[in-house]
Amino acid sequence: MTGTELRTEFDRALALVDRGPDVAVAELSADWRFGAVVHGGLQLALAAAALGRRIRAAGRPGDPQSISAYYLSGAVPGPAELRTDVARLGRTLSTGAVSLSQVVDDAPVERMRALATVTDLARLDPDVRLQAGPPDMPPPEDCVPCPITVEGTTVWERVEIRLDPAAAGWVRDEPTGEAHQRGWARLADGREPDALALLVVCDAVPATVTALGLRGHVPTLELTAHVRGVPAPGWLRFTQTTRNFAAGMIEEDAEIWDSAGRMVLQSRQLARAPRA
Amino acid sequence: MTGTELRTEFDRALALVDRGPDVAVAELSADWRFGAVVHGGLQLALAAAALGRRIRAAGRPGDPQSISAYYLSGAVPGPAELRTDVARLGRTLSTGAVSLSQVVDDAPVERMRALATVTDLARLDPDVRLQAGPPDMPPPEDCVPCPITVEGTTVWERVEIRLDPAAAGWVRDEPTGEAHQRGWARLADGREPDALALLVVCDAVPATVTALGLRGHVPTLELTAHVRGVPAPGWLRFTQTTRNFAAGMIEEDAEIWDSAGRMVLQSRQLARAPRA
Numbered sequence: 001m002t003g004t005e006l007r008t009e010f011d012r013a014l015a016l017v018d019r020g021p022d023v024a025v026a027e028l029s030a031d032w033r034f035g036a037v038v039h040g041g042l043q044l045a046l047a048a049a050a051l052g053r054r055i056r057a058a059g060r061p062g063d064p065q066s067i068s069a070y071y072l073s074g075a076v077p078g079p080a081e082l083r084t085d086v087a088r089l090g091r092t093l094s095t096g097a098v099s100l101s102q103v104v105d106d107a108p109v110e111r112m113r114a115l116a117t118v119t120d121l122a123r124l125d126p127d128v129r130l131q132a133g134p135p136d137m138p139p140p141e142d143c144v145p146c147p148i149t150v151e152g153t154t155v156w157e158r159v160e161i162r163l164d165p166a167a168a169g170w171v172r173d174e175p176t177g178e179a180h181q182r183g184w185a186r187l188a189d190g191r192e193p194d195a196l197a198l199l200v201v202c203d204a205v206p207a208t209v210t211a212l213g214l215r216g217h218v219p220t221l222e223l224t225a226h227v228r229g230v231p232a233p234g235w236l237r238f239t240q241t242t243r244n245f246a247a248g249m250i251e252e253d254a255e256i257w258d259s260a261g262r263m264v265l266q267s268r269q270l271a272r273a274p275r276a
Numbered sequence: 277m278t279g280t281e282l283r284t285e286f287d288r289a290l291a292l293v294d295r296g297p298d299v300a301v302a303e304l305s306a307d308w309r310f311g312a313v314v315h316g317g318l319q320l321a322l323a324a325a326a327l328g329r330r331i332r333a334a335g336r337p338g339d340p341q342s343i344s345a346y347y348l349s350g351a352v353p354g355p356a357e358l359r360t361d362v363a364r365l366g367r368t369l370s371t372g373a374v375s376l377s378q379v380v381d382d383a384p385v386e387r388m389r390a391l392a393t394v395t396d397l398a399r400l401d402p403d404v405r406l407q408a409g410p411p412d413m414p415p416p417e418d419c420v421p422c423p424i425t426v427e428g429t430t431v432w433e434r435v436e437i438r439l440d441p442a443a444a445g446w447v448r449d450e451p452t453g454e455a456h457q458r459g460w461a462r463l464a465d466g467r468e469p470d471a472l473a474l475l476v477v478c479d480a481v482p483a484t485v486t487a488l489g490l491r492g493h494v495p496t497l498e499l500t501a502h503v504r505g506v507p508a509p510g511w512l513r514f515t516q517t518t519r520n521f522a523a524g525m526i527e528e529d530a531e532i533w534d535s536a537g538r539m540v541l542q543s544r545q546l547a548r549a550p551r552a
Contacts, residue, residue, distance in 0.1 A: 035395065066498045066546050068344035069338045070371050070391045072364045085377075087389045095346050099363075111374065113363045115346050117390055117497055129549075130455055132519035143503055197289070221369070221393055222342040223401065224500045226527060226546045228520055243408040243531075244504055244539050247400035251502060251542055255519075263520050266527055268544055270342050270502045273405075 008191040010200075013042060014049050021057070022084045024050050030077035030096060030157055033225035035150040036073035039180035040112075040220050041203030042155070044069050045196045045245075047098040047114040055094045058086070061120030064195050065093065065257040068115050069223040075102060075111040085166035093119050121195055121230045123138040134237045137164040140184040144171055146206055147214055160188045167211065175213035179242035179250070181206050184235045193258070201236060202254045202267040208242040209250060209273050218250070223269035234259030248273055285434060286476070289318060290325050297333070298360045300326050304378075306353035308434055311426040313350035316388075316496050317479030318431070320345050321472045323374040323390040326358035329372045334362070337396030340386050340471050341369065344500040345390040351378060356387065363377030369395050391393040397471055397506045410513045410533035413440040416460040420447055422482055425491055435480040436464045443487065451489035455518035456527070460511045469507040469534070477512060478530045478543040484518040485549050486527060493552035494526070501543035524549055 333535030
């Protein structure tokens, strides 16, 4: 990582300091909060960065291809330890586990456990045989900013979200009744997107239940993201949709397209819905 | 597990013998193969069973709610060791890792690493606020059996699949051109479905690329399944759809409904597509 890259707030948020071959330390900033807790997407990107760094140190490519995170307890601003465990080191694909923990009352408390596969995204075949197209929406300047729905949230100052007014009736207290969000996203500091930024954005999209008129926390139990391409510079377009809201749980499927119209990420999370 | 339950071939395939508090051994049967390798869905169910057993031994509920598996090398018929690592033991939700390995040339080789959250599915709120409905299809007797597309495959003798003829043109060498499969599924031995059976079925559904006319292995890199309800007895209905086929990779989204029309599982896998 060069000094130039570290000048962006996103790269500073992902900065890791080695404490050994399999242990690195990060500083979780209060600037990346959803409510009182540190944003799950930032933790996801940190886990991917920690494993990628570990695999690159072994001479193999370390870009995130797939990552699955299980959230165990709410992370708070302050130092965090990321411990990696390489399960398979391959020429093109490597897989490992990452545990993110924080010290509470002198004891480590695990916040998140992840499994991830890393690869060389730049060497992926550019061929697209089939993909669902990006949503048809007004340009970002005709879309609406995402209002803060949970007090204390700072992540939407780091990730700029513009919602398609046609799907964002909830912003005007006129919910559409459809568990669907769509809009534009970019890092607020102007840094262009990469695979790690996609991991943050996929979880920074507003919850689908908000579009149904529900407010409150939507804590993630599990989130899996697949990076399907390296994003071109510029605004990202996203959709987020829920097909099943049952037993108090929802899945949220996010899809992200880059400025060239290529689908670059698909993610799904299982989350607890707020009580109606 | 009672003697009655063990009389079904599915329960025999999932039988675990403890080798310590965190280690159990299973016998991977050649009867559950896709091609030369042991079916990924069976490995998924075994991992969920191993973690559930470990968590129940600690006095907490152990039904699978969410599981994410990363496949590292092809499992072969024979003994396998399942090693569990509990990350969080909770009153209603517990989370842990499972590693499935086999001994090759006197050394352990990891086949799969999984993370999973377990709960008490019987105590889930039965309320369904929103769900996509099951596909409209002819009854199972008017659907077509799934042909063996890869030699050596035995899993379709254990999981009976009946495909909607309208979506299964590929069976008649008339591919529809849509990356979509739908049909009915049940355990061939007559055992009624439960959460573990759903985990097998979601990966026993034929690959979407087969519907495009492609043949060959579709090796799974990652598969996450969310169990959304306890299935009612009877035939299961499934759909499997791909939205993005790019850079030689596909995602396959499976959804399963029980005989009462309730969506009981959603899964997604990232897999390598066969070369055209």
